[in-house]
Amino acid sequence: MMDHARDLASVCEATDRLLTAVAALDNADVTQPSRLPGWTRGHVLAHLARNADALVNVFEGRPMYVSGEARDADIERDAPRPLKTQLTDVRDSANRFQDTASLSQDWSRTVELRNGVLDTAAWLPFRRWIEVELHHVDLGTGHDLEDLSEEFTQREINFLAHRFSKHPDVPALTIKQDDGRLLLTGAVEGVTAEQLDSDYRPPLPDLTVSGRQADLLGWLAGRRDGSALHVEGGALPSLPPL
Known part of the structure; x- marks a missing residue:
C-alpha cells in the first residue's frame, strides 16, 4: 500500500x-x-x-x-x-x-x-x-547514491526490479541484496506479475547479481556500470534505458 x-x-x-x-x-x-x-x-x-x-x-x-x-x-x-x-x-x-x-x-x-x-x-x-x-x-x-536514505534506496531497487521483470531484453536473474533479501527480475519464465509482487518463491535463476545497495541501485538506475557488483552464473547483462 x-x-x-x-x-x-x-x-x-x-x-x-x-x-x-x-x-x-x-x-x-x-x-x-x-x-x-x-x-x-x-x-x-x-x-x-x-x-x-x-x-x-x-x-x-x-x-x-x-x-x-x-x-x-x-x-x-x-x-x-x-x-x-x-x-x-x-x-x-x-x-x-x-x-x-x-x-x-x-x-x-x-x-x-x-x-x-x-x-x-x-x-x-x-x-x-x-x-x-x-x-x-x-x-x-x-x-551520491550512498547518501540516499535506506528507505528510498530499498524502494527504488524494488521499483526497478519490478520494472524490468518479464522484460524480454533482460535475462532472468536474482538480485541478492547485502542483507540477504532476494529479488527476481528479467524474463523469468512462468512467473506472473502477481507472483513477483507476493511471497511466491519460484526456482531461482542461475544468474545472480549481488552487492552493496548503492551499487545495485546505481546499476539498475543506469548510474553505475555494475563493475562493483558480484555476478555468478553468467555475465552482467546490459539493462535497457529507463
Missing part, C-alpha cells in the same frame, strides 16, 4: 536538500557537465522543473507532455538560464506539484504517464521522489 502523504513529505524534504546544494553554485557551475552524458547541470535543473509541471498535467488529466520532441525542446530552451532563474523555476514548479498533489482526489485511479505507461495516482509522489533524489546525484555536487 502506497502512503502518498508520506511520499509527498519526502519529496518536499528531498527538494529542499537539492535547492540548498544548488544555491551554493554560481552561474558558471550551472553550465558545467552533469553526470548524465550530454547534459549540463542546467539541463538537469530544467528537466526537474518541467517534470514537476508534467506530473501536474497527469494529476489534472492532461497528457504528461505534448510530445517527446516538445519535452526535449523545453529542456534545451531552459538549460542555459542563470542560476537564480533555475532555482526559482525548480522551487516554483515543485510548489505547484505539491499544491496539486495535496488536493483531495481519487488516489486509486489509473493515470497515464509518458509513452503510454499506466500507473495508479498513488505512485506519482514516489515517482517524483525518484526524480528529485537521482537527479540530485546527477548534478555532481557531492551528493
Whole structure:
C-alpha cells in the first residue's frame, strides 16, 4: 500500500536538500557537465522543473507532455538560464506539484504517464521522489547514491526490479541484496506479475547479481556500470534505458 502523504513529505524534504546544494553554485557551475552524458547541470535543473509541471498535467488529466520532441525542446530552451532563474523555476514548479498533489482526489485511479505507461495516482509522489533524489546525484555536487536514505534506496531497487521483470531484453536473474533479501527480475519464465509482487518463491535463476545497495541501485538506475557488483552464473547483462 502506497502512503502518498508520506511520499509527498519526502519529496518536499528531498527538494529542499537539492535547492540548498544548488544555491551554493554560481552561474558558471550551472553550465558545467552533469553526470548524465550530454547534459549540463542546467539541463538537469530544467528537466526537474518541467517534470514537476508534467506530473501536474497527469494529476489534472492532461497528457504528461505534448510530445517527446516538445519535452526535449523545453529542456534545451531552459538549460542555459542563470542560476537564480533555475532555482526559482525548480522551487516554483515543485510548489505547484505539491499544491496539486495535496488536493483531495481519487488516489486509486489509473493515470497515464509518458509513452503510454499506466500507473495508479498513488505512485506519482514516489515517482517524483525518484526524480528529485537521482537527479540530485546527477548534478555532481557531492551528493551520491550512498547518501540516499535506506528507505528510498530499498524502494527504488524494488521499483526497478519490478520494472524490468518479464522484460524480454533482460535475462532472468536474482538480485541478492547485502542483507540477504532476494529479488527476481528479467524474463523469468512462468512467473506472473502477481507472483513477483507476493511471497511466491519460484526456482531461482542461475544468474545472480549481488552487492552493496548503492551499487545495485546505481546499476539498475543506469548510474553505475555494475563493475562493483558480484555476478555468478553468467555475465552482467546490459539493462535497457529507463
